[in-house]
Amino acid sequence: MADFDLTEHPHRRYNPLTGxxxxxxxxxxxxxxxxxxxxxxxxxxxxHDPTCYLCPGNVRANGEVNPNYSGTFVFDNDFAAxxxxxxxGEVNIGGLLRAEAESGVGRVICFSPRHxxxxxxxxxxxxxxxxxxxxxxxxxxGARPDINYVQIFENKGQVMGCSNPHPxxxxxxxxxxxxxxxxxxxxxxxxxxxxxxxxLTDYLALELEQQQxxxxxxxxxxxxxxxxxxxxxxxxxxxxxxVQDLTQLTDEEKDALADMVRQLTIRYDNLFQTSFPYSAGxxxxxxxxxxxxxxxxxxxxxxxxxxxxxxxxxxxxxELLGNAQRDITPEAAAQRLRELPDVHYKSxxx
Amino acid sequence: MADFDLTEHPHRRYNPLTGxxxxxxxxxxxxxxxxxxxxxxxxxxxxHDPTCYLCPGNVRANGEVNPNYSGTFVFDNDFAAxxxxxxxGEVNIGGLLRAEAESGVGRVICFSPRHxxxxxxxxxxxxxxxxxxxxxxxxxxGARPDINYVQIFENKGQVMGCSNPHPxxxxxxxxxxxxxxxxxxxxxxxxxxxxxxxxLTDYLALELEQQQxxxxxxxxxxxxxxxxxxxxxxxxxxxxxxVQDLTQLTDEEKDALADMVRQLTIRYDNLFQTSFPYSAGxxxxxxxxxxxxxxxxxxxxxxxxxxxxxxxxxxxxxELLGNAQRDITPEAAAQRLRELPDVHYKSxxx
Ligand SMILES: O=P(O)(O)O[C@H]1O[C@H](CO)[C@@H](O)[C@H](O)[C@H]1O
Ligand SMILES: O=P(O)(O)O[C@H]1O[C@H](CO)[C@@H](O)[C@H](O)[C@H]1O
Numbered sequence: 001m002a003d004f005d006l007t008e009h010p011h012r013r014y015n016p017l018t019g020x021x022x023x024x025x026x027x028x029x030x031x032x033x034x035x036x037x038x039x040x041x042x043x044x045x046x047x048h049d050p051t052c053y054l055c056p057g058n059v060r061a062n063g064e065v066n067p068n069y070s071g072t073f074v075f076d077n078d079f080a081a082x083x084x085x086x087x088x089g090e091v092n093i094g095g096l097l098r099a100e101a102e103s104g105v106g107r108v109i110c111f112s113p114r115h116x117x118x119x120x121x122x123x124x125x126x127x128x129x130x131x132x133x134x135x136x137x138x139x140x141x142g143a144r145p146d147i148n149y150v151q152i153f154e155n156k157g158q159v160m161g162c163s164n165p166h167p168x169x170x171x172x173x174x175x176x177x178x179x180x181x182x183x184x185x186x187x188x189x190x191x192x193x194x195x196x197x198x199x200l201t202d203y204l205a206l207e208l209e210q211q212q213x214x215x216x217x218x219x220x221x222x223x224x225x226x227x228x229x230x231x232x233x234x235x236x237x238x239x240x241x242x243v244q245d246l247t248q249l250t251d252e253e254k255d256a257l258a259d260m261v262r263q264l265t266i267r268y269d270n271l272f273q274t275s276f277p278y279s280a281g282x283x284x285x286x287x288x289x290x291x292x293x294x295x296x297x298x299x300x301x302x303x304x305x306x307x308x309x310x311x312x313x314x315x316x317x318x319e320l321l322g323n324a325q326r327d328i329t330p331e332a333a334a335q336r337l338r339e340l341p342d343v344h345y346k347s348x349x350x
Numbered sequence: 351m352a353d354f355d356l357t358e359h360p361h362r363r364y365n366p367l368t369g370x371x372x373x374x375x376x377x378x379x380x381x382x383x384x385x386x387x388x389x390x391x392x393x394x395x396x397x398h399d400p401t402c403y404l405c406p407g408n409v410r411a412n413g414e415v416n417p418n419y420s421g422t423f424v425f426d427n428d429f430a431a432x433x434x435x436x437x438x439g440e441v442n443i444g445g446l447l448r449a450e451a452e453s454g455v456g457r458v459i460c461f462s463p464r465h466x467x468x469x470x471x472x473x474x475x476x477x478x479x480x481x482x483x484x485x486x487x488x489x490x491x492g493a494r495p496d497i498n499y500v501q502i503f504e505n506k507g508q509v510m511g512c513s514n515p516h517p518x519x520x521x522x523x524x525x526x527x528x529x530x531x532x533x534x535x536x537x538x539x540x541x542x543x544x545x546x547x548x549x550l551t552d553y554l555a556l557e558l559e560q561q562q563x564x565x566x567x568x569x570x571x572x573x574x575x576x577x578x579x580x581x582x583x584x585x586x587x588x589x590x591x592x593v594q595d596l597t598q599l600t601d602e603e604k605d606a607l608a609d610m611v612r613q614l615t616i617r618y619d620n621l622f623q624t625s626f627p628y629s630a631g632x633x634x635x636x637x638x639x640x641x642x643x644x645x646x647x648x649x650x651x652x653x654x655x656x657x658x659x660x661x662x663x664x665x666x667x668x669e670l671l672g673n674a675q676r677d678i679t680p681e682a683a684a685q686r687l688r689e690l691p692d693v694h695y696k697s698x699x700x
Binding site: 104 | 508553
């Protein structure tokens with residue numbers, strides 16, 4: 001029998017950030033695909049769309065008029081999933097029917113006044129403006145006594161449930177710490193207590209040593225396809241310095257983060273020569289007043305495409321009932337991303 | 351301030367089977383939807399499709415010819431994610447890069463020779479045949495020393511990653527217990543140790559008392575929208591009797607399970623008058639030789655549609671980075687399902 005080989009044989013990998021395992025089936029990428037084809041978001045868009053509720057000067061669902069903003073623009077979500085004035089209350093019947101009131105805030109962040117752009121098509125300075133607004137929002141919301149966790153994220157592309165192509169992200173900030181960051185808090189704390197260094201400091205050192213999963217690196221940030229990536233081209237963006245949240249970053253580190261987001265999203269678009277859909281977001285320390293020394297800020301990118309602009313990975317039957325599963329190895333995905341040109345395919349065409 | 355009201359106010363609910371929380375935003379169902387529209391699987395199909403690799407008598411990818419089966423038909427998946435002959439091996443670098451070889455078996459179960467049917471359109475006797483094949487497969491695979499967990503499931507509809515409309519399900523059986531059933535094992539054991547009854551026995555008693563989330567009930571099975579349902583019209587099918595796996599069911603209980611699957615999937619199709627997509631599957635005790643007295647067999651149905659045949663719920667940014675979230679209450683979903691006719695809309699049309 002051949003030796004165990006991660007590039008060939010089915011195996012499980014461990015995610016130390018969540019404590020969960022993932023099934024990897026490298027050989028399975030050879031199976032044919034006769035299933036659903038995704039629509040692509042390729043129709044050219046105008047710089048300003050009079051029917052878009054995010055463009056400057058337009059009227060929103062609640063009758064408010066957007067200002068004529070020139071950089072970013074933040075407003076309270078007209079259809080927020082979280083509301084600040086929820087009455088307190090709970091249900092607990094035998095530990096089996098349990099509910100608790102939840103309060104919070106939902107906001108929308110327009111990244112640019114230009115309806116026709118996306119992050120990889122924006123200038124480094126404009127993306128730096130987005131990093132700044134993330135930082136301000138985290139500071140402002142995190143300081144509120146009723147907000148103990150701030151989730152900043154972007155859903156990009158129809159296939160990721162985004163209903164408006166105007167470049168924008170969201171913030172959902174709330175009283176309790178949601179499941180994912182709660183798991184990451186626990187795992188990072190346990191590691192920090194045992195080793196005296198953050199989990200992601202040690203992980204990053206291993207990745208820089210091995211280089212196999214590194215996609216991009218600059219003076220302050222490194223992007224890897226994590227060893228435990230679930231989505232085909234999932235990445236993890238890590239600051240070289242162990243910080244808990246955006247407010248601790250220097251100006252230079254923020255510029256470098258903007259540059260990293262730009263470089264990464266350009267490569268994503270170049271992979272299948274399409275506006276690459278993903279859900280992405282920041283994980284930062286909870287804002288519950290505790291110290292969270294173990295927390296190491298990072299960004300996750302979860303893109304669904306697998307083989308082309310129209311063939312995605314489905315997280316369905318086995319994945320929902322059993323376990324997360326992937327078909328190509330993280331190492332193969334990293335290599336493909338690394339080898340892509342650093343000029344956006346649309347500007348290269350001109 | 352108004353009293354806390356589960357039908358009005360954002361809240362979190364606890365899933366005692368997994369130990370995770372869910373965010374519920376009842377007011378949010380009012381938001382407009384301008385995003386992706388799903389394709390429906392409504393094109394009429396022939397009873398036999400010469401190009402289908404699941405129809406009787408046709409040739410599969412590996413050159414094998416399907417028998418002229420008349421009931422169900424099981425074969426080893428030609429593109430299985432799990433393989434029986436994986437060499438043993440592991441990686442562990444600093445507890446941060448961890449991998450383990452995984453072995454197992456992937457099988458396909460054709461539910462019917464008829465290419466044009468789905469479970470809700472099959473006769474009770476034919477569905478009973480499916481229950482029997484599930485039972486045989488669980489018995490056979492579970493008895494193997496190299497298989498410690500057997501996951502039986504169905505992905506139905508293109509939107510759930512199904513690439514062939516011929517009615518079929520799958521089995522992924524493997525050496526280790528995947529994440530979801532491992533969590534359920536832990537939670538059920540803890541409950542059983544504390545109370546001396548299975549978690550789902552007590553939960554079912556509460557649901558039968560409250561009736562609010564009960565969708566269907568027969569002599570041996572009850573279907574509820576669980577208190578902690580994530581997907582809009584998610585259901586949980588429970589045997590009234592505390593059994594660990596299918597092999598313990600009586601003939602009468604198996605007939606009643608077939609009837610329940612039929613009744614439930616008819617209502618699902620009737621909800622939006624479409625062939626209702628879902629991922630569904632059985633959760634049974636691990637087959638690792640341990641006793642698992644706490645385990646209580648059940649079926650999960652995870653359907654993605656939210657508002658119509660073409661508008662689904664997306665599990666994206668907040669859901670991936672933060673927490674599962676839903677927009678309508680489980681009680682409202684149960685009421686809608688309960689009130690649907692028990693005759694399939696296609697046969698009612700004739
Ligand atoms: O095995 P199939 O039907 O080709 O594939 C489908 O189900 C699998 C198990 O849930 C998933 O991993 C795939 O993403 C999905 O497309
Ligand atoms: O808030 P939006 O953009 O309308 O909605 C989108 O993002 C939300 C947060 O991830 C999800 O709950 C929705 O399912 C998705 O369609």
